[in-house]
Amino acid sequence: MEPKAYIQPKTFKKTKLIVLVLLLAAVLVFLYGLIKIEQFKGPVEKDNYQYVVVDIKNNTGTAQIAQQLFDNGLIHNPVFFRLFVRNQGLDRHLKAGKYDLSPSMSLPEIIDRLQRGQLNLISFTIPEGLTLEQIAASLERQGVADAQVFLRLAEEGDFIFPWMDELPEGPLRFEGFLFPDTYRIPEGFSEAGIIQMMLDRFKEVYSEEYKAKMNELGMNILEVVTLASIIEREIRKPEEQVLASAVFHNRLNRKMRLESCATIQYALGEVKEVLLYSDLEIVSPYNTYRNDGLPPGPIAAPGKGAIHAALNPTDDDYLFFVAKPDGSHHFSKTLREHEQAKNRYLR
Structure with missing residues (x-):
């Protein structure tokens, strides 16, 4: 009779341990596979609505x-x-x-x-220089959003934005930050999706170069966009925006009030062809004739050119500018020169 095979206890335990390790490895691989499958099925960037x-x-x-x-x-x-x-x-x-x-x-x-x-895709365009309310009204006119729903979501909705903690609370928190551009969306796209898309576009435009320049100037994002919005509303010729930026930076550095007519119009809630001296006395934190420094927030949505200008003023010593009849501006270094320009161009 042949002898029976005998497995030593140590060998048996070792074999059992190897089997358990292999089973555990198989389970881990299986679970990892399930996780990867769910990852591969999900969106690449769930908060990126750029098409x-x-x-x-x-x-x-x-x-x-x-x-x-x-x-x-x-x-x-x-x-x-x-x-x-x-x-x-x-x-x-x-x-x-x-x-x-x-x-x-x-x-x-x-x-x-x-x-x-x-x-079916719908295109809509938001030009530079519109306020938040004007953007909402424009979207409604173009048939892509309900203005009231849009404004309510702009005030209360949850969105992903890197500078959310730096924005003011309330209905004007996104004033200036919904980037003006042409967008394409599918029919039925939600108001929340439009807001997130416009915030994402701002984030895309505001490059690392701009962030570095902002830090170099000792400014924060709200200050940059506020200044850019004033430049956008004051100056329509792109080549003059960096000159106007120099004016505003120089005035801020010298503790001079900005005295921007665009901020008065924002405070009034309307664009007037001619501002009266009484308009300059309006009590508002946006009145830069009465208040020092920048207003509490942007007055419109600036385009890339105005943002670039706000961060890249020229080295000129200009402190004033006045509009010419053709839409361009005369820039002055002294009050005397400015008064002469006003007498010449504002007759």
């Missing part, structure tokens, strides 16, 4: 579509996209066309869009 145009030509294969989406920062992984589409049996159901897609969309949302074809 990217993706042009899918006829007879474009799934692999090429996946690469296009990946190159535009819309999906996490092109291989996973192909496997996911194949598993859903949608290889032959993705349609050619020009698509406006955003990194805030999940993988199933993008695939659904490609499967259904391009949605």
Whole structure:
């Protein structure tokens, strides 16, 4: 009779430990796989509502579509996209066309869009120099938002913005920070989505170079945008904005009041062709004829040119400017020169 095999206790324990380790490793790999799957199915940037145009030509294969989406920062992984589409049996159901897609969309949302074809898109434009209320009214006129809902959300809604803690509380917290531009949105896009999109655009425009310049000048974001908004409303010619910036910086440095007519118009709540001396006496924190320094916040939405100007004044010693009939301005270094310019151009 042959002897029975005998497993020594130490060997048995070692084998059992190896099996447990392998099982644990398998479970961890499985769980990691589930996590990665959920990650790959989710949006690349859930708070980025900026749309990217993706042009899918006829007879474009799934692999090429996946690469296009990946190159535009819309999906996490092109291989996973192909496997996911194949598993859903949608290889032959993705349609050619020009698509406006955003990194805030999940993988199933993008695939659904490609499967259904391009949605109708609406363009809207917000020009530089509008107040928050004017932006809301413009959006309503263009048929893309309800003005009251827009303003309520601008005051109370939850949004992602790097400088949220530096903004004033209340209905004017986003005054000046909804960046003026042309946008494209699908039909039915929400007011909250529009606000987040415009905030994201501001964040995109306000580059690292601007942040560095802001720190160099010893300013904060609210001060920069407030000054930029005054420049935007005062000066329409781009080449003159850096000169006006020099005027305002020089006056601030010398503790002189800004005396900006644009801030008076904001305080009045209307744009008057000619301001009266009585208008300059209006009691308001935005009256820069009565109050020192910058007003408490922006008076309009400045464009990139005005923001750049606010951060990059020229080295000129100008302290005054006056409008000419053709819309340009005369800049002066002394009060005497300024009075002469006023007599010449404001007769």
